[in-house]
Amino acid sequence: MKLLVDAGNTRLKWLLVGDGHLVGTGSAILDADDPFCDIRCQSAHIRRVAVSTVISEERRQHLQVQLEAFCRAPIVFHWAEPRRGGLVNAYTETDRMGADRWHAMYAAWQADEGGFAVVDAGSAITIDYVADTGAHLGGYILPGKQMMLRSLRQDAARIGFDASDVQAAEPGASTTECVQHGLVWLWASMAARIEADCRRLGLGRVLVTGGDAEGLLDAGLSAHHEPSLVLKGLAAVDGESERE
Ligand SMILES: Nc1ncnc2c1ncn2[C@@H]1O[C@H](COP(=O)(O)OP(=O)(O)OP(=O)(O)O)[C@@H](O)[C@H]1O
Ligand SMILES: CC(C)(CO)[C@@H](O)C(=O)NCCC(=O)O
Ligand SMILES: [K+]
Structure with a gap:
């Protein structure tokens, strides 16, 4: 299973997916002690964690520590990019763009409409x-x-x-x-x-x-x-x- 995490400035949202189907979904206040408590019993089955976040570097590190304590899977942070497929970022300084904006645009772009x-x-x-x-x-x-x-x-x-x-x-x-x-x-x-x-x-x-x-x-x-x-x-x- 894969754990997907969207950590915003107020709330953290997550999805747990296995073989293309949704296993669970939830949200927590960003500073919650244990944002993943609802899926603790599944943590051994998580093989990868992917994160999109716009929080400060200090809070990001704290989130990483929480995730490492929660499960042993590799944790990958994804950021805004200059381009992906046919989607091309207007920013010159791409890494200044919030990852959430880029990922939301990419989801909409993938619909191919x-x-x-x-x-x-x-x-x-x-x-x-x-x-x-x-x-x-x-x-x-x-x-x-x-x-x-x-x-x-x-x-x-x-x-x-x-x-x-x-x-x-x-x-x-x-x-x-x-x-x-x-x-x-x-x-x-x-x-x-x-x-x-x-x-x-x-x-x-x-x-x-x-x-x-x-x-x-x-x-x-x-x-x-x-x-x-x-x-x-x-x-x-x-x-x-x-x-x-
Ligand atoms: N349960 C909730 N907890 C906190 N805010 C909520 C909740 N439900 C709705 N809101 C509203 O959602 C807004 C926060 O939205 P959201 O959770 O999408 O933000 P975020 O992803 O943390 O923020 P950002 O990505 O902009 O940093 C608040 O302005 C508030 O009015
Ligand atoms: C604007 C927010 C806070 C919205 O979540 C986020 O996308 C962010 O921190 N962006 C960085 C600045 C930018 O996107 O240009
Ligand atoms: K957001």
Whole structure:
């Protein structure tokens, strides 16, 4: 079996696969003491671990120690690359790009259905555009939902607000409404902007992933929800590098 790990700044997601079929899936807060406790009894059967991560080098080393304590299999970290197959990275400094973005793009590219946008609504939100030819056209990095709410709470003395699941975008009449509706309003504008970019660039598909994907869909983004897009791309990359 192979363990695939996507370690983001907030959460770690994993898939356990054996002979092309899914054995298990799970997630944990990044700093959990034992993120793989649910699959401890299977650890002896894991023959390889592949990781896509965007965490700091210090936390990456800590994750590696946790994985080494968990199972004896080789651990391979995969990073953003200049190109893979027909997919070509727009970055000149490829190694500065988050591995999650590259792996999500590669998963979408593998579907072989033409140009696309990938939206990853995680701790940060990333948007990447890829043309029919496989040329990455570049992207955007924006603060994620919790990051935005946290900065409003922390950096402005009088912005106190409550949590809300309300998906409303009309002008608010309380601090909570102004903040929460403001977020939906911003996301709705972002959704419209992504659609306009896709029309202009001739991209036929939008894929969305990440912990806040559903919020973006509710705010009006018209996209296919692929919760495991990063892990899917990582699986493809790791499978190819094993065969090389
Ligand atoms: N169980 C959960 N725990 C934490 N955040 C969650 C959870 N469910 C949804 N979220 C939302 O998901 C967002 C984090 O998404 P995700 O887990 O995809 O991030 P990440 O992969 O750790 O981040 P990144 O890859 O951007 O570093 C948060 O902004 C939060 O609003
Ligand atoms: C933007 C995030 C945090 C999204 O997870 C990640 O992809 C990252 O740390 N990227 C590094 C900067 C870049 O991609 O240019
Ligand atoms: K992510």
